[in-house]
Amino acid sequence: MTTYDVLFTIAGTISVAAALLAVSTKHLVHSALWLIVSLASLSGCYLVLGAEFVALVQLLVYVGAIVVLVLFALMLTRAPIGRSAEHDTSRVQRAAALVVGAATAALLASVLISAFGNDKKRVNGGGTHLLAARLFGSWVWPFEVLSALLLVALVAALALARLPIGPRGDADGVPR
């Protein structure tokens, strides 16, 4: 066990535990909050792996933006506060989902482990300086395309929000 191993184990355990709670809690809002914990500790894992910029972005974008967006959506869809059994599917399907999830996890982990072996490896993190050079050097075109994608997503979200739909009878007065 190296220091890296220890730190990674701690962060990873927290992340997994929070993720488990996020997908199993009966409180809607709790679910979003546990997601914050899980993703934040995942950014700790990134730090251990030497990707400090990615960890920062993870915190900023996921924790700062996305989860807040999710919370907003929960509010806007009048999510019930408190415990509710309404959020889960039937027991049979949950059991099946459990089996499938476990099988997928085992499958992925076993495949990846068998692919990379268990030899101790040096963490080749590099610095943010080099990452910046690569991001705006080799990867600049995909980066620009991504910005266009973000713009399109923005417009699409706006269009969806203004979509003239409503329940039958046009109850909420949205103009047709």
Place this chain on the structure above:
Amino acid sequence: MIHPVLPMILVGLLFGIGLYGVLARRNAILVLIGVELMLAAAGLLFVTVGALTSDTLRAGQVMTIFVITIAAAEISVALGVILAVFRARGNIDLTEAGESE
């Protein structure tokens, strides 16, 4: 120095948990949370592989940043859809999504 086993197990677990979340939840937003977990697993895998191999182009980290960006775009559109569905149907229960009104 790090054992590659640990990140790989974490990737598998996060992905499996995310898949469970997608399959076991009825609320569309909770399904989205499962999807976020699966995306996070993918990003972790990118970073891990980038850190453990000689990655001169920094592709692992760059790809993770891209994945996070795409996830942001995806979730904004998805939430827009969910809101539209909510306005149209009054709930966002996926088990009733296929029923005719």
Place this chain on the structure above:
Amino acid sequence: MMLGDGRFDSSTLALDFALQPSHLVVLLPAAIPVLVILLTRRSAAAFVVSATLSFLGLAAAIALLAQQARGGAVASPGTIGQLPVGPGFSIPLHLQVDRLSVLVAVAVGLVSWAVQLFTRWYLYSDPRYRQFAATVGLFTAAMQLVVLSGDLLLTLIGWELMGWCSYLLIGHESERSKARRAAYKAFLVTRIADTPLVIGLAILALGARSTDLGVVVTHWTHAAAHHHTALAAALLCLICAVAGKSAQVPFQDWLPDAMEGPTPASALIHAATMVAAGTVVLGKLVALLELSDPARLVLTIVASVSMVGAGVLAFLQHDLKRLLAWSTVSQVALMLLGLAVVTPRAGADLGIAHLLSHAMFKALLFLMMGWLSVLVAGTTVERLSGVLSKYPGCRRMVGIGLLALAGVPPFAGFVSKDLIIDQAARGGIDGDTSARIAFAALACVVLLTAAYSMRMWLILIHRTGAQRVQALEVVEDSYAVQEVGIVDMLVGLPPVDQHGRPIDGAVAQPAPIAEVEEEDDLLVHQQPGGGARFGLQLLALLSVVGGLLIFSPMLDVDWKHPNGWLIGAGLLLMGAVALLVRMMSVGTVYGDAAARVPVFVRAAASRGFDVDRIYVAVVRPVVGLAHVVTRLEGRLDAGVQRLPEASAALARRTARLHTHRPTTGLLAVSVGLVAVGLMGVILW
């Protein structure tokens, strides 16, 4: 103009121009259908077009003959250029002009022209005359293409085109079911026989890596020693196709049935074109035929059997047009024998010589038969009996045709037939098996030909008892000249010829003058036009003097050493047979010598010894198979039609299983993905 710039050499008649007479020979008849169908709406206009163009086609053929005689003909004029099929194989698509093909082209052009002239009279009131004339033109073009082609592909094209045109011509009167059946039969039988032709031509062409006729012959001449079996197989395939087209055993039965077509079509098909096409094609490849003994033997046997069998059948036919048809089978077999008995040095000249003479006299006979059948409205023995006594105007030309057919010197038929017999006799003495078989068959067929020619002649000139009495009355009337006064007789009595017989049958009984005039009008109508009669007379003339052709340098035959004993014996036997037939005919009702033969034999012969039933028996299993296939197909069809319903039911049943919940489907998809992933990991 052309003389000036040296494009025309007046001494050799060579023409330095892209369009050679050989092209015109093919193109002018081919233009007939195009122009007739596109431009003309009335029969008269169609006649003008087709008669003009076929005359020009004949003129082109004669010009080609003149060129060839002077040595100025282009030996292999190209057509549309070589087909681009890549290296290693060449399809030059060129024509080939040699002395034999030129002669045949002239004969085909002449017969076609005569037929076009005659058709106008024969089908005067037929609303579909235009189509008929157009088909005749296309048919002629196809035959000329086969005759002049120097490329196996062009030969095949012309050959198939002829098959199709023969179907159209035979089935011209398509409102009659018998004509339709005959057309189908001709088409199917020749079609089946054509299948080996494609195979045979493919073998020849692939071996030589070219469809050029000259290259093919050269290559196989050298390769014959090593690839004897392949050559024999290819030639046997060709012989099979030739047997189909030329109506030889076992495909012979379509040709008599083809008599259902209008008589000009029969004349065209049977005289110069379709049935002779086999001889032409084999004649082009005769150099290869000489190298393959099995092929020669098969050809000899097929031709001998056809020749003798058809001769017997011809003698027994009740319908005189079918008699001519069977005689065509017999005569075409004779041509093929002329090819089969060739010695290694000689070319196809013997067969082609007989083809030429046969084209002349058989076209003449068929057209005369058409004329006579119009006069008496039928072609059976009962109808035609005594027709020449009633209409003596036709007597000369029918007589010439029959004498040429029987092979009486000095008519054309005698010359060409005698040359073949001579050749067969010589080959037989040299120990050639094929030639011996051929000689035996020829000896039989000479007598048979004489017999059926004599029988036909006796039927045609037969005079019934009533006619004899009438003739007697006329003669007795002529004794009364002194009593009546010569002026009265000239005015009041029917015209008679120098023998005291009524002329043209105009007065079967003493009739008022007005009626005589009416019948005269009728007779004018019952006579072909001047052009057609001129064509007939030309054919008759050529039937008489056509034998002189062997003395020309165009035909390379050994005429200097005729076997006098053979000719003498043959003529004596023919005379004896003719006498025998005459004796048999005495006392029969219609002057029909075959009436002495038992009825059931004659009936069977009229049906071609029921070969048709054998055809049907061959076809029946095929039809049965087709029925089975049809039934299976029907089942399949019903099944397919029930398929949407079944799948809809299945869909409804599965729809009941469907929960309409996305997550369930997602779960199923995930399970599947995991299963696939597991399998992939385990099986890796």
